[in-house]
Amino acid sequence: xxxxxxxxxxxxxxxxxxxxxxxxxxxxxxxxxxxxxxxxxxxxxxxxxxxxxxxxxxxxxxxxxxxxxxxxxxxxxxxxxxxxxxxxxxxxxxxxxxxxxxxxxxxxxxxxx
Amino acid sequence: xxxxxxxxxxxxxxxxxxxxxxxxxxxxxxxxxxxxxxxxxxxxxxxxxxxxxxxxxxxxxxxxxxxxxxxxxxxxxxxxxxxxxxxxxxxxxxxxxxxxxxxxxxxxxxx
Numbered sequence: 001x002x003x004x005x006x007x008x009x010x011x012x013x014x015x016x017x018x019x020x021x022x023x024x025x026x027x028x029x030x031x032x033x034x035x036x037x038x039x040x041x042x043x044x045x046x047x048x049x050x051x052x053x054x055x056x057x058x059x060x061x062x063x064x065x066x067x068x069x070x071x072x073x074x075x076x077x078x079x080x081x082x083x084x085x086x087x088x089x090x091x092x093x094x095x096x097x098x099x100x101x102x103x104x105x106x107x108x109x110x111x112x113x
Numbered sequence: 114x115x116x117x118x119x120x121x122x123x124x125x126x127x128x129x130x131x132x133x134x135x136x137x138x139x140x141x142x143x144x145x146x147x148x149x150x151x152x153x154x155x156x157x158x159x160x161x162x163x164x165x166x167x168x169x170x171x172x173x174x175x176x177x178x179x180x181x182x183x184x185x186x187x188x189x190x191x192x193x194x195x196x197x198x199x200x201x202x203x204x205x206x207x208x209x210x211x212x213x214x215x216x217x218x219x220x221x222x223x224x
Contacts, residue, residue, distance in 0.1 A: 031210060041150075041199060043214040056211050090155060097210040104148075104156040 004105035006091050012111045020077045021108045023091030030096045032074035037088040050097050086112045119215035126223050131189040133218045135202030142204040147187045150199045197222045
């Protein structure tokens with residue numbers, strides 16, 4: 001009964017490939033997020049969706065396209081993967097955009113070779 | 114602007130208190146947070162404080178907020194080896210929903 005789950009946990013792929021990371025939350029939350037953690041552990045928000053609508057887009061390259069089929073899911077598709085995309089990607093959710101608590105998933109470790 | 118700064122490393126002995134410090138820049142931040150990340154794991158919310166509070170205590174954890182100086186600290190009493198992890202401070206500017214994280218403080222607890 002994991003609150004925020006992500007698949008896959010690890011992803012190793014070649015440069016130029018297209019890949020997707022999936023996120024699901026069973027908390028009944030309206031708002032979901034994607035964060036990127038680089039090799040120096042620096043965490044930065046990428047996107048946020050509220051009730052399936054994009055509300056935050058932090059100047060992420062358009063090779064990254066989030067998709068929210070319903071409010072319990074927020075997937076991240078990455079086209080033409082580059083070496084610099086190697087990172088840990090964390091999904092998070094909160095009750096809504098003003099609620100104080102964001103719950104994080106376990107992360108997806110992406111390595112681009 | 115939005116910026117959060119933390120010292121990178123702290124080493125303490127088991128049983129001592131640990132104090133991790135953080136400064137932030139956005140005075141509109143409504144909530145400030147402490148998250149813990151163990152090696153290879155996700156982020157665990159430890160505690161948070163609303164911007165109109167000065168202090169919050171939760172078992173071994175004490176959060177102090179100096180809003181004037183935009184300074185936040187996390188004190189862990191009786192630090193245990195299981196507390197070894199990276200601790201992230203984060204601010205939430207206004208009602209944007211996004212969290213701005215510091216670069217994390219690695220806490221090393223020596224037996």
